[in-house]
Amino acid sequence: MHSSILFNALFVLAVTLIWFMLAYQSVLFFLGHLYYRASRRAANERSKMPDSELPPVSVIVPCHNEELVIARTLHALLALDYPAEKVEFLIVNDGSSDATAAAVQPFTADPRVRLLEVPEALAAQGKAGALNYALRQAASPVLAIYDADNTPEPTALRPLVEELVRDQRLGAAIGLYRAVNRRRNLLTRFLNIEGIGFQWIVQAGRWRLLRFVSLPGTNYVIRRQLVESLGGWDRNALTEDAELTLRVYQAGYLVKFVPASVSWEQEPETLAVWFRQRNRWVRGYNYLFRKYAGTLLRARPHRIGWELLYSLSLYYVFFLATVISDVLFLLSASGLVRITVPGPYSLVWLFAFFTFVLQIVVALSCERGEDTPINILLTIAMYVTYCQLWIPVVASALYDDFIARRPAKWVKTERFEVG
Numbered sequence: 001m002h003s004s005i006l007f008n009a010l011f012v013l014a015v016t017l018i019w020f021m022l023a024y025q026s027v028l029f030f031l032g033h034l035y036y037r038a039s040r041r042a043a044n045e046r047s048k049m050p051d052s053e054l055p056p057v058s059v060i061v062p063c064h065n066e067e068l069v070i071a072r073t074l075h076a077l078l079a080l081d082y083p084a085e086k087v088e089f090l091i092v093n094d095g096s097s098d099a100t101a102a103a104v105q106p107f108t109a110d111p112r113v114r115l116l117e118v119p120e121a122l123a124a125q126g127k128a129g130a131l132n133y134a135l136r137q138a139a140s141p142v143l144a145i146y147d148a149d150n151t152p153e154p155t156a157l158r159p160l161v162e163e164l165v166r167d168q169r170l171g172a173a174i175g176l177y178r179a180v181n182r183r184r185n186l187l188t189r190f191l192n193i194e195g196i197g198f199q200w201i202v203q204a205g206r207w208r209l210l211r212f213v214s215l216p217g218t219n220y221v222i223r224r225q226l227v228e229s230l231g232g233w234d235r236n237a238l239t240e241d242a243e244l245t246l247r248v249y250q251a252g253y254l255v256k257f258v259p260a261s262v263s264w265e266q267e268p269e270t271l272a273v274w275f276r277q278r279n280r281w282v283r284g285y286n287y288l289f290r291k292y293a294g295t296l297l298r299a300r301p302h303r304i305g306w307e308l309l310y311s312l313s314l315y316y317v318f319f320l321a322t323v324i325s326d327v328l329f330l331l332s333a334s335g336l337v338r339i340t341v342p343g344p345y346s347l348v349w350l351f352a353f354f355t356f357v358l359q360i361v362v363a364l365s366c367e368r369g370e371d372t373p374i375n376i377l378l379t380i381a382m383y384v385t386y387c388q389l390w391i392p393v394v395a396s397a398l399y400d401d402f403i404a405r406r407p408a409k410w411v412k413t414e415r416f417e418v419g
Contacts, residue, residue: 007331008341010324015348017321021314022355028205029359035204036259036366043260049162056086057161057221058138059146062130063092066148067099068415069266074107076151081158089113090137094130095123126410127217128233128240135232138224147218149415151180152263159260160221171253172222174203174213175261178367181416184269189378190386191267191274193360196370200363203257212307213255215248217241219263226253238408239284246292249304266415273414275393280411282315282397287408289313319394326388356383 059077063070070091077089089112093101107113118124118133131145142164144157156175163173176199182192206212215222217240227233230247237243248255268274289312296312299305331337339345360379365371400406 007328007337008339011328011339011341014321014324014328015345017317018325018352019348021317021321022352024310025201025205025359026355028209029201029362030205031208032201032203032205033362033366035208035257036200039204039259043159048158049165051083051086053165054083054086054158054161055142055165056088056140057082057142057144057157058134058140058224059087059089059144059157060131060134060138061089061091061146061148062094062127062134063096063100063104063148064094064124064130064412065096065098065100066415067096067103068417069149070100070103071107073146073148073151074104074113076153077146078107078110078113079154080152080156081154082161084112086140087112087157088139090116090134092116092118092130092134094118094127094133095120126235126238126240128235128237128410131240132232132235135224135227141224142221143224143227144221145218146263147265149266150177150218150263151265152219152261156219156261156263157221159258160219163256163258164221164223167254167256169254170256171226171248171251172215172220172255173258173261174216174220174255175263176259177216177219177263177265179267180264181266181269184416186378187271187274188267188269189375190382192370193364193375193379193382194386195267196367197360197363199257199259200366201359204259206307207257210303210307211254211256212249212304213245213257214311215241215245215255218265219261220255222248223253226251236408237284237287238280238410239288242284243288243291246288246308249308250299268413269416271389275396276411277413278390278393279397279400282394283401283408285312285315286397286401315390315394315397319391319398322388322391326391353383 061073091104091113093115095118101115104115108115116134116137118130122129122133142161146152160173160175164170177195179188179192179195181188203213226248230251233240234243245255268277293309293312296305296309299308328337328339332339357379361371361376364375
């Protein structure tokens with residue numbers, strides 16, 4: 001059995017990093033729950049804005065091989081509670097090799113629906129390219145972005161647009177996304193819990209604390225003039241939503257979280273699809289870290305710069321802390337290493353575990369029917385199962401970008417039949 005300053009130092013580092021993340025998340029958790037309560041009161045008290053005060057909106061739906069889901073999405077979009085004469089739907093067929101265009105064609109009988117075909121030379125180069133192509137065709141001052149697998153509730157669009165009208169400081173407003181296939185299997189149940197926790201702890205908490213929210217990629221509206229002034233979406237970014245968020249804040253605008261707006265999306269149903277999607281996310285953040293890390297500490301106000309830097313480095317902090325703690329746990333349990341740092345570390349670990357579970361369960365209670373016994377049990381299981389799956393994801397992305405130096409390529413998330 002080995003005991004050394006190195007192992008003790010690594011142990012203290014892991015504990016410090018984990019508790020720093022938990023402490024910050026606890027602040028966001030508390031403030032996020034306050035925002036949940038405030039947003040519910042506001043939704044009940046705020047009157048509906050007259051149609052005459054609402055601006056025209058161009059709804060953009062980028063599509064690449066979306067024949068399984070696009071018809072369902074269009075039915076939902078056409079049912080949105082928004083003045084019919086003030087909305088157009090731009091369905092962007094981005095080099096699809098399946099029957100996406102044929103699935104969209106019947107809906108073009110409605111004059112509000114336009115099927116845009118991206119020229120072959122520009123097609124299938126990523127979501128940002130499809131959005132930029134639609135930007136040049138859009139006729140409205142407000143853009144609404146929905147992924148092709150999204151089915152917004154009828155009330156989803158209106159509260160987002162109303163926020164932009166009421167507050168000129170806002171460059172964009174985002175809604176909630178929920179998992180339409182959350183009961184399909186164990187993985188989608190985990191992803192449903194993860195999504196609810198992220199939105200009601202991180203997004204809601206950051207808005208209440210810092211007036212900061214990141215664009216989610218779907219179910220959001222943004223001022224067209226702002227996007228044009230920023231040069232559109234970054235074609236090199238694998239996470240074009242996160243990249244645009246940084247430039248929106250650098251331009252002096254805010255992004256607001258509006259939970260009254262709800263859209264339902266499809267989550268990956270297999271580990272292979274999930275792994276490719278999350279690998280793209282982490283590589284997207286690697287790109288953003290390289291592009292912006294040197295400028296964020298000069299951002300104004302300073303609190304936003306620090307939050308952005310923390311957000312971009314979170315994958316690395318989580319990866320480092322988790323790998324160190326897992327390795328030391330296995331070495332200690334096998335008797336190969338003895339940690340001699342004094343302290344009640346079993347109790348510390350149990351308290352960290354309890355804090356994680358409590359925060360997620362309270363977040364689940366924000367969504368009707370989600371704080372169930374089965375979801376509570378799954379939350380307990382997530383700590384030692386699903387959360388650990390992020391280790392190979394981050395390791396793979398770091399290897400792809402910094403060792404193998406593989407070219408970044410946007411990989412579309414595979415869709416599944418929705419019952």
